[in-house]
Amino acid sequence: MGIWPFGKKDKDEEKQAEAPAPEPAPAPEVEPEQEKSWLARLSDGLSKSTSKLTQGIVDVFTKSKLDAASLENLEEVLIMADLGPRTAAKIVATFGARKFDDNIAPQKVREALAEEIEKLLAPVAQPLTIKKPENGPFVILVTGVNGVGKTTTIGKLGKWIQAQNHKVMLAAADTFRAAAVEQIQIWGNRLGVPVVSKDVGADAAAVAFEAYERAKREGMDVLVIDTAGRLHNKSGLMDELGKIVRVLGKHDAAAPHATLLVLDATTGQNAFAQVEGFKEVANLTGLVVTKLDGSAKGGVVVGLADKFGLPIHAVGVGEGLADLQPFTARDFARSLVGL
Amino acid sequence: MFESLTEKLGQVFDKLRGNTKLSEEDVDLALREIRVALLEADVALPVAKEFMAKVKDVAVGADIIKSVSPTQQIVKIVHDGILAMLGDAAESALNIDVTPPAVVLMVGLQGSGKTTTTGKLAKLLTKGRKKVLMASLDTQRPAAQDQLRILGEQNSVATLPIIAGQNPIEITKRALEAAKLEAYDVLLLDTAGRLAIDDALMAEVASVRDIAKPVETLLVVDAMMGQDAVNVATEFVTRVGITGTVLTRIDGDTRGGAAMSMRFVTGKPIKFLGTGEKSDAIEAFKPDRVAGRILGMGDVVSLVEKAVETMDRDKAAEAAKKFQEGKFDLDDFRNQLAQMKQMGGVGSMMKMLPGLSRMSGKIDEAKLDETILKRQEAIMNSMTKRERGKPDLILNSGSRRRRIAEGSGTTVQDVNRLMKQFDQMQTMMKKMRKMGMGGMMSMAKGLLGGNAFDAMVADAAAQDPAAFEKMKDSLPQLGANPFASLGMGQQPKLPGGLPPEFFKGKK
Secondary structure (H helix, E strand, C coil), X not given: CCCCCCCHHHHHHHHXXXXXXXXXXXXXXXXXXCCCCHXXXXXXHHXXXXXXXXXXXXXXXXXXXXXXXXXXXXXXHHHHCCCCHHHHHHHHHHHHCCCCCCCCCHHHHHHHHHHHHHHHHHHHECCCCCCCCCCCCEEEEEECCCCCCHHHHHHHHHHHHHHCCCCEEEEEECCCCCCHHHHHHHHHHHHCCCEECCCCCCCHHHHHHHHHHHHHHCCCCEEEEEECCCCCCCHHHHHHHHHHHHHHHHHCXXXXXXXXXXXXXXXXXXXXXXXXXXXXXXXXXXXXXECCCCCCCCCHHHHHHHHHCCCEEEEECCCCCCCEEECCHXXXXXXXXXX | CCCCHHHHHHHHHHHHCCCCECCHHHHHHHHHHHHHHHHHXXXXXXXXXXXXXXXXXXXXXXXXXXXXXXXXXXXXXXXXXXXXXXXXXXXXXXXXXXXXXXXXXXXXXXXXXXXHHHHHHHHHHHHCCCCEEEEECCCCCCCHHHHHHHHHXXXXXXXXXCCCCCCHXXXXXXXHHHHHHCCCCEEXXXXXXXXXXXXXXXXXXXXXXXXHCCCEEEEEEECCECCCHHHHHHHHHHHCCCCEEEEECCCCCCCCCHHHHHHHHXXXXXXXXXXXXXXXXXXXCCHHHHHHHHCCCCCHHHHHHHHHHHCCHHHHHHHHHHHHCCCCCHHHHXXXXXXXXXXXXXXXXXXXXXXXXXXXXXXXXXXCCHHHHHHHHHHHXXXXXXXXXXXXXXHCCHHHHHHHHHHHCCCHHHHHHHHHHHHHHHHHHHHHHHHCHHHHHHHHHHHHCCHHHHHHHHHXXXXXXXXXXXXXXXXXXXXXXXXXXXXXXXXXXXXXXXXXXXXXXXX
């Protein structure tokens, strides 16, 4: 394969040329989390995930006008934010039809682009609303592929629910992964809420079923059920999830009242397949996007919003109890383009 | 969502018949489609651009080979390019033949699968007769240390006793000491997940590296990762320094473009693939396997491997013998069904075939009724051993058929239908030697008995006859004798048994 000049030496040089400059690291945050307003925390969290994109856009518009080349650059910036080639092309096509002054300020262009993205996101920015049924708890089932941050999200979600003066109970229905029960137990202790669990290897649906009984008996307002991470293309594991949903329905036909899919912001276009897969088995009611405090942008949710229209309830921006923030279309879109 | 690259290139090149060289314009047209395919597979943009420039260099002016279409030629060029970029399978050996203990440091983002991979790697090395110690430096995530301890217990691998309150540096020192004193060959250090932009934690892992002096530092990456792969790779390379990567969750349905991004940006080999949740679901990296997926061309290798994994070898050998003698009874049919089910059902098998993979949407739409398989199995389970060996007994006795129907909760019609399908299948089995891929497919059709399958195949053939033909020929060894190639040792490498050079030291 001599025609392929991918040798090591070449590569190092290419890497120099090609690799984006390392991001200026944000000042480490030692934050008194409780004190800050949620708005401050939202912009903190989001700004961490957007500085690269911002720089890219500044480059695009300080260096050239809104011609074909600029639009192409803009499209690339969106692709790098994981919007995917189709969604990026679609947004840029709409955007390219708009007229701008020759010497338009980059700030104005960014605002306009943010508006385009905001339009796509606005319909899905809906907070999670908890409405306790008369007879029994409001059940939230938390699903997702492995390693997206389901358990961490549940810890933070528990805090959020408590803050609304609801009595909450957690259920450890991840009976597969080693130490998953211990992990949620620790979150339960931090929150001071009960955690229902059984032994490793127990039937996950049985945990959910019994947790409901106990939550009802103890007068809980909300029951949050953790599930094992599962790839959406594994039919056996997806059937297990289906069973959890079914047994909850025996207690209350409307349960689970909310079924959340947790999405990792570093995930690329496979997020589409994830939503499709989970939607089929468990009637998804909303999304939570995690790990937005890293360098990943989570741009795939723009395409998801367009295709599925599922509400995006919240974003995870850290591992602390207060690091779950409401998803707001305007702020998210503006932050995506660095405003 | 993902139309096949081959299909789209076919449309581009339809107009090109008769040319003898690929012109720059032709190639540009094709590159546009390739770009979308790569980006949809999550290959990072800078990497995709670089790659396309090289494809262009090779493709422009290339002589059109008469026997293949320009589409196939370009796809071949792209495929070879991806293979070249992904690197050599031989590089995947771990360099652990050093003065013990050989320290392997596992790093990566949160949730990439470090702890699970550490457990799998430990088990693999233990199988290779290494004495392995694992230690978790993850003091961040609740119960992470417990997780590694439990994995160790499950797989009989030693873990460093947990001392609450120790920081990662202290744990590292203690682990090194223990590894030396107790004469371990390999020490695996599992670290906390960290964001590439988290200064404090990146500095911490660098200190661990300075103390532990690992011979291997493996960056564990989720195969589903998107464009951020570039940032992550760059940061971990510059701040920690890595010797290789491990790509996890390759058993999902992701196209896995992150593999290309990682290999390109780090310049380091991909060493392992995580292929499932079980502790032995780890394999040495195979570039051909990943390349096909990135292009959406199906994963034949995986299909064959999965078949090898699931096939009971003795049963397969027996079936193969019977098959060659023309004696294929209901017992064999039942085993086949059971194995098919283990492989994830007909639908997931078909999705892995080249040419059919791009129709995965249609396969789902057709809603191949897997309950039919279940019912058929139930019917056969209600037969006596003797009846399964001598199907004529059933054919000749209405009362037997009634009994079987009652026993399996089906109707006599269902039993008759099964017997008819079995008869068709026997006929097909006899033909299969000559039929190649088609045989496999008829078998699937025979089992499903559905028109949906016919329609789908006709559709495939109509859309892209060339690719379809190629697909039919692409598994000659399977067609020639499915049992022999799957179960009788013609596949030299079986999962779990890695080649001996796998553990070889530095050259």
